[in-house]
Amino acid sequence: MAKHVVIVGGGVAGTIIANLLARGLKEELSKAEVVITMISKDDKHVYQPGFLYVLFDKMRPDELVRDQKSLLSPSIIFHHDTVVGIDPKACEVHTEKGKKFKYDYLVVTTGSRPMPELIPGLKEHGNMFYTLESAIELREKLRKFEKGRIAISMGVPHKCPVAPFEVTFMLDDYFNKKGIRDKVEIMYTYPIGRIHSLEPVAQWGVPEFERRGIKYETLFNMEKVEATKDGIVVHSAEGSSVECDLLITIPPHRGAQAIMDSGISNDGWIPTNRHSLKYEGYENVYVAGDTTNLPISKAGSTAHFESDVVADNLIAEIKEGHPARDYDGKVMCFIETGFDKGTYIHFNYTTPPSPMPPSKMIHWLKLGYNRMYWLTARGVL
Amino acid sequence: MADKVIDARVSFCPGPLMELIAAMKSNPVGTTIEILSTDKGSAKDIPEWLKKVGQEFVGVEERDGYWSIVAKKIK
Ligand SMILES: Cc1cc2nc3c(=O)[nH]c(=O)nc-3n(C[C@H](O)[C@H](O)[C@H](O)COP(=O)(O)OP(=O)(O)OC[C@H]3O[C@@H](n4cnc5c(N)ncnc54)[C@H](O)[C@@H]3O)c2cc1C
Numbered sequence: 001m002a003k004h005v006v007i008v009g010g011g012v013a014g015t016i017i018a019n020l021l022a023r024g025l026k027e028e029l030s031k032a033e034v035v036i037t038m039i040s041k042d043d044k045h046v047y048q049p050g051f052l053y054v055l056f057d058k059m060r061p062d063e064l065v066r067d068q069k070s071l072l073s074p075s076i077i078f079h080h081d082t083v084v085g086i087d088p089k090a091c092e093v094h095t096e097k098g099k100k101f102k103y104d105y106l107v108v109t110t111g112s113r114p115m116p117e118l119i120p121g122l123k124e125h126g127n128m129f130y131t132l133e134s135a136i137e138l139r140e141k142l143r144k145f146e147k148g149r150i151a152i153s154m155g156v157p158h159k160c161p162v163a164p165f166e167v168t169f170m171l172d173d174y175f176n177k178k179g180i181r182d183k184v185e186i187m188y189t190y191p192i193g194r195i196h197s198l199e200p201v202a203q204w205g206v207p208e209f210e211r212r213g214i215k216y217e218t219l220f221n222m223e224k225v226e227a228t229k230d231g232i233v234v235h236s237a238e239g240s241s242v243e244c245d246l247l248i249t250i251p252p253h254r255g256a257q258a259i260m261d262s263g264i265s266n267d268g269w270i271p272t273n274r275h276s277l278k279y280e281g282y283e284n285v286y287v288a289g290d291t292t293n294l295p296i297s298k299a300g301s302t303a304h305f306e307s308d309v310v311a312d313n314l315i316a317e318i319k320e321g322h323p324a325r326d327y328d329g330k331v332m333c334f335i336e337t338g339f340d341k342g343t344y345i346h347f348n349y350t351t352p353p354s355p356m357p358p359s360k361m362i363h364w365l366k367l368g369y370n371r372m373y374w375l376t377a378r379g380v381l
Numbered sequence: 382m383a384d385k386v387i388d389a390r391v392s393f394c395p396g397p398l399m400e401l402i403a404a405m406k407s408n409p410v411g412t413t414i415e416i417l418s419t420d421k422g423s424a425k426d427i428p429e430w431l432k433k434v435g436q437e438f439v440g441v442e443e444r445d446g447y448w449s450i451v452a453k454k455i456k
Pocket residue numbers: 008009010011012013014039040041042048049050051052081082083084109110111112129130131159160163256257258288289290291298299300301302303332333334
Protein backbone atom coordinates (compact mmCIF):
# COMPACT_ATOMS: atom_id res chain seq x y z
CA MET A 1 0.00 0.00 0.00
CA ALA A 2 1.32 3.43 -0.92
CA LYS A 3 1.89 5.91 1.89
CA HIS A 4 -0.09 9.12 1.38
CA VAL A 5 1.43 12.41 2.45
CA VAL A 6 -1.01 15.31 2.31
CA ILE A 7 0.30 18.87 2.57
CA VAL A 8 -2.28 21.57 3.28
CA GLY A 9 -1.11 25.04 2.21
CA GLY A 10 1.21 26.02 -0.63
CA GLY A 11 3.06 28.98 0.89
CA VAL A 12 6.66 29.14 2.05
CA ALA A 13 6.59 26.09 4.33
CA GLY A 14 4.30 23.87 2.25
CA THR A 15 6.21 24.45 -0.97
CA ILE A 16 9.66 23.89 0.54
CA ILE A 17 8.53 20.73 2.32
CA ALA A 18 6.85 19.33 -0.80
CA ASN A 19 9.94 19.87 -2.94
CA LEU A 20 12.36 18.50 -0.34
CA LEU A 21 10.16 15.40 0.05
CA ALA A 22 10.02 14.96 -3.70
CA ARG A 23 13.80 14.94 -3.83
CA GLY A 24 14.36 12.81 -0.71
CA LEU A 25 11.70 10.25 -1.66
CA LYS A 26 12.42 10.16 -5.39
CA GLU A 27 12.67 6.39 -5.58
CA GLU A 28 9.62 5.76 -3.43
CA LEU A 29 7.64 8.20 -5.60
CA SER A 30 8.76 6.60 -8.86
CA LYS A 31 7.68 3.17 -7.57
CA ALA A 32 4.37 4.66 -6.34
CA GLU A 33 5.20 3.59 -2.78
CA VAL A 34 4.65 7.19 -1.71
CA VAL A 35 2.12 9.71 -3.03
CA ILE A 36 2.49 13.40 -2.17
CA THR A 37 -0.57 15.63 -2.54
CA MET A 38 -0.71 19.37 -1.94
CA ILE A 39 -4.01 21.18 -1.38
CA SER A 40 -3.82 24.96 -1.47
CA LYS A 41 -6.47 27.64 -1.68
CA ASP A 42 -4.29 29.78 -3.94
CA ASP A 43 -2.95 28.67 -7.30
CA LYS A 44 -0.56 31.63 -7.27
CA HIS A 45 2.43 31.85 -4.94
CA VAL A 46 3.15 35.34 -3.64
CA TYR A 47 6.45 36.51 -2.13
CA GLN A 48 5.02 38.48 0.81
CA PRO A 49 8.18 40.34 1.95
CA GLY A 50 7.99 42.10 -1.43
CA PHE A 51 4.83 43.98 -0.32
CA LEU A 52 7.04 46.46 1.55
CA TYR A 53 8.99 47.20 -1.62
CA VAL A 54 5.81 47.56 -3.69
CA LEU A 55 4.57 50.03 -1.09
CA PHE A 56 7.57 52.28 -1.68
CA ASP A 57 7.73 51.75 -5.44
CA LYS A 58 10.88 49.63 -5.27
CA MET A 59 9.39 46.50 -6.86
CA ARG A 60 6.58 45.93 -9.33
CA PRO A 61 3.68 43.74 -8.16
CA ASP A 62 4.11 41.10 -10.90
CA GLU A 63 7.67 40.42 -9.73
CA LEU A 64 6.22 38.87 -6.57
CA VAL A 65 3.90 36.30 -8.13
CA ARG A 66 4.48 32.86 -9.69
CA ASP A 67 2.13 30.02 -10.62
CA GLN A 68 2.16 27.61 -7.69
CA LYS A 69 2.47 24.58 -9.98
CA SER A 70 5.56 26.01 -11.66
CA LEU A 71 7.36 25.91 -8.29
CA LEU A 72 6.49 22.30 -7.49
CA SER A 73 8.35 19.17 -8.51
CA PRO A 74 6.25 17.41 -11.19
CA SER A 75 5.89 14.37 -8.93
CA ILE A 76 3.64 16.33 -6.54
CA ILE A 77 -0.11 16.21 -7.16
CA PHE A 78 -1.55 19.70 -6.78
CA HIS A 79 -5.18 20.48 -5.95
CA HIS A 80 -6.38 24.06 -6.06
CA ASP A 81 -8.98 23.82 -3.28
CA THR A 82 -9.60 25.08 0.26
CA VAL A 83 -9.50 22.74 3.22
CA VAL A 84 -12.53 23.32 5.44
CA GLY A 85 -12.04 20.57 8.01
CA ILE A 86 -9.24 18.49 9.49
CA ASP A 87 -10.10 15.28 11.31
CA PRO A 88 -6.89 13.96 12.86
CA LYS A 89 -8.62 10.99 14.48
CA ALA A 90 -9.99 9.71 11.19
CA CYS A 91 -6.80 10.84 9.35
CA GLU A 92 -8.68 12.83 6.73
CA VAL A 93 -9.18 16.36 5.49
CA HIS A 94 -12.27 17.80 3.83
CA THR A 95 -12.34 20.48 1.18
CA GLU A 96 -14.66 23.21 -0.05
CA LYS A 97 -15.12 21.35 -3.35
CA GLY A 98 -16.53 18.45 -1.35
CA LYS A 99 -13.53 16.14 -1.59
CA LYS A 100 -12.16 13.96 1.16
CA PHE A 101 -8.44 13.17 1.36
CA LYS A 102 -7.19 10.30 3.53
CA TYR A 103 -3.60 10.50 4.74
CA ASP A 104 -0.89 8.50 6.45
CA TYR A 105 1.02 11.70 7.15
CA LEU A 106 -0.43 15.20 7.22
CA VAL A 107 1.56 18.42 7.04
CA VAL A 108 -0.33 21.60 7.95
CA THR A 109 1.18 24.85 6.66
CA THR A 110 -1.83 27.14 6.31
CA GLY A 111 -0.03 30.28 7.51
CA SER A 112 -1.65 33.27 9.21
CA ARG A 113 -4.15 35.94 8.18
CA PRO A 114 -4.24 39.65 8.99
CA MET A 115 -7.72 40.33 10.44
CA PRO A 116 -8.50 44.06 10.55
CA GLU A 117 -12.15 43.12 11.11
CA LEU A 118 -11.27 42.13 14.70
CA ILE A 119 -11.10 45.83 15.62
CA PRO A 120 -14.19 47.96 14.86
CA GLY A 121 -13.46 50.59 12.22
CA LEU A 122 -9.95 49.37 11.43
CA LYS A 123 -10.85 47.81 8.11
CA GLU A 124 -12.81 50.88 6.99
CA HIS A 125 -10.42 53.60 8.12
CA GLY A 126 -7.01 51.92 8.30
CA ASN A 127 -4.60 50.97 5.53
CA MET A 128 -2.47 47.86 5.69
CA PHE A 129 0.23 46.47 3.39
CA TYR A 130 -0.02 42.77 4.30
CA THR A 131 -1.67 41.76 1.01
CA LEU A 132 -0.64 42.77 -2.49
CA GLU A 133 -3.88 44.71 -3.09
CA SER A 134 -3.65 46.62 0.19
CA ALA A 135 0.01 47.50 -0.44
CA ILE A 136 -0.87 48.94 -3.87
CA GLU A 137 -3.78 50.91 -2.39
CA LEU A 138 -1.57 52.39 0.33
CA ARG A 139 1.18 53.15 -2.19
CA GLU A 140 -1.27 55.39 -4.05
CA LYS A 141 -2.27 57.18 -0.83
CA LEU A 142 1.38 57.76 0.09
CA ARG A 143 2.09 59.22 -3.34
CA LYS A 144 -0.55 61.87 -2.72
CA PHE A 145 0.31 62.51 0.94
CA GLU A 146 1.84 65.96 1.28
CA LYS A 147 1.44 66.96 4.89
CA GLY A 148 -0.09 65.81 8.16
CA ARG A 149 0.22 63.04 10.68
CA ILE A 150 0.63 59.35 9.89
CA ALA A 151 -0.06 56.87 12.66
CA ILE A 152 1.49 53.40 12.43
CA SER A 153 -0.45 51.14 14.79
CA MET A 154 0.28 47.48 15.43
CA GLY A 155 -2.00 44.69 16.53
CA VAL A 156 -0.68 41.38 17.82
CA PRO A 157 0.16 38.71 17.10
CA HIS A 158 1.33 39.38 13.56
CA LYS A 159 3.71 37.77 11.10
CA CYS A 160 7.09 39.29 10.28
CA PRO A 161 8.07 40.78 13.64
CA VAL A 162 10.40 43.32 12.08
CA ALA A 163 7.91 44.80 9.60
CA PRO A 164 6.72 47.50 12.09
CA PHE A 165 10.26 48.91 12.23
CA GLU A 166 10.91 48.45 8.53
CA VAL A 167 7.80 50.29 7.39
CA THR A 168 8.46 53.10 9.90
CA PHE A 169 12.10 53.61 8.86
CA MET A 170 11.26 53.36 5.17
CA LEU A 171 8.46 55.88 5.61
CA ASP A 172 10.92 58.27 7.24
CA ASP A 173 13.33 57.86 4.29
CA TYR A 174 10.48 58.12 1.76
CA PHE A 175 9.40 61.56 2.97
CA ASN A 176 13.00 62.69 3.46
CA LYS A 177 13.74 61.83 -0.18
CA LYS A 178 10.62 63.71 -1.25
CA GLY A 179 11.88 66.70 0.72
CA ILE A 180 8.70 66.97 2.81
CA ARG A 181 9.68 65.10 5.98
CA ASP A 182 9.30 68.35 7.97
CA LYS A 183 5.63 68.46 6.96
CA VAL A 184 4.90 64.85 7.94
CA GLU A 185 4.64 63.68 11.52
CA ILE A 186 5.12 59.96 12.19
CA MET A 187 3.50 58.44 15.29
CA TYR A 188 4.08 54.76 16.13
CA THR A 189 2.03 52.72 18.60
CA TYR A 190 2.75 49.25 19.96
CA PRO A 191 0.61 47.04 22.24
CA ILE A 192 3.18 46.02 24.85
CA GLY A 193 5.40 48.06 27.16
CA ARG A 194 8.23 48.59 24.66
CA ILE A 195 8.42 49.44 20.95
CA HIS A 196 9.15 45.89 19.80
CA SER A 197 8.32 42.43 21.10
CA LEU A 198 11.98 41.33 21.03
CA GLU A 199 13.63 43.24 23.86
CA PRO A 200 17.11 43.75 22.30
CA VAL A 201 15.44 45.00 19.11
CA ALA A 202 13.32 47.43 21.14
CA GLN A 203 16.41 48.74 22.92
CA TRP A 204 18.23 49.24 19.65
CA GLY A 205 15.20 50.96 18.15
CA VAL A 206 14.58 53.68 20.74
CA PRO A 207 17.60 55.90 19.91
CA GLU A 208 16.94 55.27 16.22
CA PHE A 209 13.33 56.54 16.62
CA GLU A 210 14.58 59.56 18.55
CA ARG A 211 17.26 60.40 15.98
CA ARG A 212 14.64 60.32 13.23
CA GLY A 213 12.05 62.29 15.15
CA ILE A 214 9.54 59.42 15.24
CA LYS A 215 7.12 59.71 18.15
CA TYR A 216 5.73 56.63 19.88
CA GLU A 217 3.30 55.35 22.48
CA THR A 218 3.61 51.87 24.01
CA LEU A 219 0.93 49.83 25.82
CA PHE A 220 -1.47 50.96 23.12
CA ASN A 221 -3.98 48.29 22.14
CA MET A 222 -6.23 49.44 19.33
CA GLU A 223 -9.86 49.09 20.38
CA LYS A 224 -11.83 51.20 17.93
CA VAL A 225 -11.12 53.40 14.93
CA GLU A 226 -13.38 56.28 13.86
CA ALA A 227 -13.44 58.85 11.13
CA THR A 228 -14.21 62.42 12.23
CA LYS A 229 -14.51 65.57 10.15
CA ASP A 230 -10.82 66.28 10.88
CA GLY A 231 -9.38 62.87 10.15
CA ILE A 232 -9.06 59.47 11.80
CA VAL A 233 -9.02 58.70 15.53
CA VAL A 234 -7.59 55.48 16.93
CA HIS A 235 -8.83 54.71 20.43
CA SER A 236 -6.88 52.34 22.65
CA ALA A 237 -8.19 49.87 25.23
CA GLU A 238 -6.05 51.82 27.71
CA GLY A 239 -8.18 54.94 27.24
CA SER A 240 -5.79 57.07 25.18
CA SER A 241 -6.26 58.01 21.53
CA VAL A 242 -4.22 59.08 18.53
CA GLU A 243 -5.50 61.40 15.82
CA CYS A 244 -4.08 61.15 12.35
CA ASP A 245 -4.65 61.88 8.66
CA LEU A 246 -3.53 58.44 7.52
CA LEU A 247 -3.56 55.24 9.58
CA ILE A 248 -1.12 52.51 8.59
CA THR A 249 -1.72 49.30 10.48
CA ILE A 250 -0.54 45.77 10.91
CA PRO A 251 -3.74 44.17 12.19
CA PRO A 252 -3.84 41.29 14.66
CA HIS A 253 -3.54 37.89 12.95
CA ARG A 254 -5.29 34.58 13.26
CA GLY A 255 -4.59 31.16 11.78
CA ALA A 256 -6.74 29.51 9.11
CA GLN A 257 -10.48 29.35 9.61
CA ALA A 258 -10.42 25.58 8.98
CA ILE A 259 -8.28 25.09 12.10
CA MET A 260 -10.78 26.97 14.24
CA ASP A 261 -13.73 25.19 12.61
CA SER A 262 -12.10 21.79 13.20
CA GLY A 263 -11.96 22.54 16.94
CA ILE A 264 -8.16 22.44 17.02
CA SER A 265 -7.93 25.90 18.62
CA ASN A 266 -9.89 29.15 18.95
CA ASP A 267 -7.35 31.35 17.24
CA GLY A 268 -6.15 29.06 14.46
CA TRP A 269 -2.72 28.29 15.95
CA ILE A 270 -2.04 24.57 16.21
CA PRO A 271 -0.62 23.24 19.52
CA THR A 272 2.78 22.12 18.25
CA ASN A 273 5.63 20.32 19.98
CA ARG A 274 8.51 22.77 19.95
CA HIS A 275 11.12 20.15 19.09
CA SER A 276 9.38 17.53 16.96
CA LEU A 277 7.06 20.03 15.18
CA LYS A 278 4.22 17.51 15.49
CA TYR A 279 0.67 18.46 16.43
CA GLU A 280 0.56 17.63 20.17
CA GLY A 281 -0.99 14.21 20.59
CA TYR A 282 -0.77 13.17 16.92
CA GLU A 283 2.32 11.32 15.75
CA ASN A 284 1.45 11.56 12.05
CA VAL A 285 0.66 15.28 11.82
CA TYR A 286 3.46 17.79 11.27
CA VAL A 287 3.01 21.56 11.51
CA ALA A 288 5.27 24.27 10.09
CA GLY A 289 5.27 28.01 9.44
CA ASP A 290 3.03 30.70 10.87
CA THR A 291 0.28 28.31 11.96
CA THR A 292 2.20 26.78 14.89
CA ASN A 293 1.56 28.12 18.40
CA LEU A 294 5.30 28.23 19.11
CA PRO A 295 6.67 31.20 21.07
CA ILE A 296 8.85 32.31 18.17
CA SER A 297 8.50 34.81 15.34
CA LYS A 298 6.05 34.12 12.56
CA ALA A 299 8.45 34.65 9.65
CA GLY A 300 9.40 33.16 6.31
CA SER A 301 12.80 32.22 7.69
CA THR A 302 11.14 30.37 10.60
CA ALA A 303 8.95 28.56 8.08
CA HIS A 304 12.05 27.72 6.03
CA PHE A 305 14.11 26.33 8.96
CA GLU A 306 11.13 24.38 10.30
CA SER A 307 10.49 22.98 6.84
CA ASP A 308 14.02 21.58 6.62
CA VAL A 309 13.41 19.71 9.89
CA VAL A 310 9.92 18.49 8.95
CA ALA A 311 11.10 17.24 5.54
CA ASP A 312 14.15 15.47 7.00
CA ASN A 313 12.01 13.84 9.67
CA LEU A 314 9.27 12.72 7.31
CA ILE A 315 11.81 11.25 4.91
CA ALA A 316 13.50 9.43 7.80
CA GLU A 317 10.16 8.19 9.17
CA ILE A 318 9.10 6.84 5.79
CA LYS A 319 12.46 5.27 4.98
CA GLU A 320 13.63 4.21 8.44
CA GLY A 321 10.63 4.33 10.75
CA HIS A 322 11.69 7.20 13.02
CA PRO A 323 12.34 10.96 12.76
CA ALA A 324 15.87 12.30 12.37
CA ARG A 325 16.29 15.50 14.38
CA ASP A 326 14.79 18.24 16.55
CA TYR A 327 14.04 21.88 15.70
CA ASP A 328 16.02 24.32 17.87
CA GLY A 329 13.86 27.42 17.35
CA LYS A 330 16.16 28.95 14.74
CA VAL A 331 14.97 32.26 13.21
CA MET A 332 16.84 34.79 11.08
CA CYS A 333 15.41 38.13 9.92
CA PHE A 334 16.83 40.94 7.85
CA ILE A 335 15.75 44.39 9.06
CA GLU A 336 15.68 47.16 6.48
CA THR A 337 16.56 50.35 8.35
CA GLY A 338 15.59 52.61 5.45
CA PHE A 339 16.18 52.65 1.70
CA ASP A 340 19.91 52.00 1.69
CA LYS A 341 20.95 50.22 4.87
CA GLY A 342 19.92 47.10 6.71
CA THR A 343 20.82 44.84 9.59
CA TYR A 344 19.79 41.36 10.69
CA ILE A 345 19.04 39.32 13.77
CA HIS A 346 19.25 35.62 14.41
CA PHE A 347 18.18 33.70 17.47
CA ASN A 348 16.80 30.40 18.70
CA TYR A 349 15.01 29.00 21.76
CA THR A 350 18.02 29.59 23.99
CA THR A 351 19.98 32.49 22.41
CA PRO A 352 18.36 35.95 22.21
CA PRO A 353 18.86 38.24 19.18
CA SER A 354 21.40 41.05 19.13
CA PRO A 355 21.12 43.48 16.18
CA MET A 356 24.37 44.58 14.43
CA PRO A 357 24.95 48.19 13.34
CA PRO A 358 23.12 48.67 9.98
CA SER A 359 25.21 48.52 6.80
CA LYS A 360 24.77 48.85 3.02
CA MET A 361 26.07 45.30 2.58
CA ILE A 362 23.18 43.72 4.51
CA HIS A 363 20.69 45.83 2.57
CA TRP A 364 22.14 44.50 -0.72
CA LEU A 365 22.03 40.95 0.62
CA LYS A 366 18.31 41.41 1.34
CA LEU A 367 17.70 42.81 -2.16
CA GLY A 368 19.56 39.78 -3.54
CA TYR A 369 17.45 37.42 -1.46
CA ASN A 370 14.26 39.05 -2.79
CA ARG A 371 15.25 37.71 -6.24
CA MET A 372 16.58 34.37 -5.01
CA TYR A 373 13.52 33.44 -2.95
CA TRP A 374 12.19 31.32 -5.82
CA LEU A 375 15.16 28.98 -5.36
CA THR A 376 14.30 28.65 -1.66
CA ALA A 377 10.72 27.71 -2.51
CA ARG A 378 12.00 25.07 -4.96
CA GLY A 379 14.05 23.57 -2.13
CA VAL A 380 17.37 24.48 -3.78
CA LEU A 381 18.67 27.20 -1.45
CA MET B 382 -6.66 32.70 45.90
CA ALA B 383 -7.60 34.63 42.79
CA ASP B 384 -11.18 34.46 41.49
CA LYS B 385 -9.88 33.59 38.07
CA VAL B 386 -6.63 31.96 36.96
CA ILE B 387 -5.40 32.30 33.41
CA ASP B 388 -2.69 29.86 32.46
CA ALA B 389 -0.82 31.66 29.66
CA ARG B 390 2.31 29.61 30.07
CA VAL B 391 2.26 28.26 26.56
CA SER B 392 1.36 31.52 24.87
CA PHE B 393 4.07 33.67 23.34
CA CYS B 394 4.78 37.31 24.07
CA PRO B 395 2.59 39.36 24.17
CA GLY B 396 -0.03 36.64 24.66
CA PRO B 397 -0.23 36.87 28.47
CA LEU B 398 -0.93 40.63 28.39
CA MET B 399 -3.57 40.13 25.70
CA GLU B 400 -5.23 37.42 27.81
CA LEU B 401 -5.35 39.78 30.79
CA ILE B 402 -6.85 42.59 28.70
CA ALA B 403 -9.59 40.20 27.56
CA ALA B 404 -10.21 38.96 31.12
CA MET B 405 -10.43 42.54 32.45
CA LYS B 406 -13.14 43.24 29.91
CA SER B 407 -15.17 40.11 30.50
CA ASN B 408 -15.12 39.94 34.33
CA PRO B 409 -17.06 42.09 36.83
CA VAL B 410 -15.53 44.80 39.03
CA GLY B 411 -13.94 43.26 42.12
CA THR B 412 -12.55 40.17 40.36
CA THR B 413 -8.96 39.20 41.10
CA ILE B 414 -7.20 37.66 38.16
CA GLU B 415 -4.03 35.62 38.31
CA ILE B 416 -1.96 35.21 35.15
CA LEU B 417 0.66 32.50 34.86
CA SER B 418 3.34 33.27 32.32
CA THR B 419 6.66 31.80 31.27
CA ASP B 420 7.48 35.05 29.47
CA LYS B 421 9.68 37.31 31.60
CA GLY B 422 8.50 40.39 29.69
CA SER B 423 4.96 39.90 31.06
CA ALA B 424 6.18 40.32 34.64
CA LYS B 425 7.26 43.83 33.66
CA ASP B 426 4.58 44.68 31.09
CA ILE B 427 1.51 43.68 33.09
CA PRO B 428 2.19 45.96 36.11
CA GLU B 429 2.95 48.83 33.69
CA TRP B 430 -0.26 48.18 31.80
CA LEU B 431 -2.30 48.08 35.03
CA LYS B 432 -0.82 51.42 36.05
CA LYS B 433 -1.67 52.94 32.68
CA VAL B 434 -5.29 51.83 32.80
CA GLY B 435 -5.73 52.51 36.53
CA GLN B 436 -6.44 48.94 37.63
CA GLU B 437 -4.89 47.36 40.71
CA PHE B 438 -1.64 45.44 40.62
CA VAL B 439 -1.77 42.99 43.53
CA GLY B 440 1.62 41.32 43.17
CA VAL B 441 4.06 39.19 41.22
CA GLU B 442 5.89 36.07 42.28
CA GLU B 443 8.53 34.03 40.49
CA ARG B 444 7.88 30.32 40.75
CA ASP B 445 9.56 27.29 39.29
CA GLY B 446 10.32 28.60 35.78
CA TYR B 447 7.29 30.88 35.49
CA TRP B 448 5.74 34.03 36.94
CA SER B 449 2.43 34.45 38.72
CA ILE B 450 1.04 37.96 38.33
CA VAL B 451 -2.11 38.99 40.19
CA ALA B 452 -4.34 41.90 39.21
CA LYS B 453 -7.70 43.20 40.46
CA LYS B 454 -10.41 44.88 38.44
CA ILE B 455 -11.37 47.93 40.51
CA LYS B 456 -13.39 50.00 38.04
C1 LIG C 1 4.72 42.63 4.40
C2 LIG C 1 5.37 41.37 4.84
C3 LIG C 1 6.75 41.34 4.96
C4 LIG C 1 7.38 40.19 5.37
N1 LIG C 1 8.74 40.19 5.46
C5 LIG C 1 9.39 39.09 5.87
C6 LIG C 1 10.81 39.07 5.94
O1 LIG C 1 11.47 40.05 5.63
N2 LIG C 1 11.40 37.94 6.38
C7 LIG C 1 10.70 36.84 6.74
O2 LIG C 1 11.30 35.85 7.14
N3 LIG C 1 9.34 36.81 6.67
C8 LIG C 1 8.68 37.91 6.25
N4 LIG C 1 7.30 37.90 6.15
C9 LIG C 1 6.54 36.74 6.70
C10 LIG C 1 6.43 35.58 5.76
O3 LIG C 1 5.92 35.95 4.52
C11 LIG C 1 5.51 34.53 6.40
O4 LIG C 1 5.92 34.30 7.73
C12 LIG C 1 5.59 33.21 5.64
O5 LIG C 1 4.98 33.38 4.39
C13 LIG C 1 4.93 32.08 6.41
O6 LIG C 1 4.92 30.92 5.65
P1 LIG C 1 3.75 29.86 5.78
O7 LIG C 1 4.09 28.78 4.82
O8 LIG C 1 3.51 29.54 7.18
O9 LIG C 1 2.45 30.66 5.30
P2 LIG C 1 2.14 31.32 3.90
O10 LIG C 1 3.38 31.51 3.12
O11 LIG C 1 1.30 32.50 4.16
O12 LIG C 1 1.29 30.22 3.15
C14 LIG C 1 0.07 29.74 3.59
C15 LIG C 1 -0.54 28.91 2.49
O13 LIG C 1 -1.66 28.19 2.98
C16 LIG C 1 -2.73 28.30 2.05
N5 LIG C 1 -3.96 28.12 2.82
C17 LIG C 1 -4.43 28.86 3.85
N6 LIG C 1 -5.58 28.34 4.32
C18 LIG C 1 -5.84 27.24 3.57
C19 LIG C 1 -6.88 26.29 3.58
N7 LIG C 1 -7.88 26.36 4.44
N8 LIG C 1 -6.83 25.29 2.67
C20 LIG C 1 -5.81 25.21 1.78
N9 LIG C 1 -4.81 26.09 1.74
C21 LIG C 1 -4.81 27.09 2.62
C22 LIG C 1 -2.55 29.67 1.43
O14 LIG C 1 -3.19 29.73 0.19
C23 LIG C 1 -1.04 29.71 1.30
O15 LIG C 1 -0.63 29.08 0.11
C24 LIG C 1 6.62 39.03 5.68
C25 LIG C 1 5.24 39.05 5.55
C26 LIG C 1 4.60 40.21 5.12
C27 LIG C 1 3.13 40.20 4.97
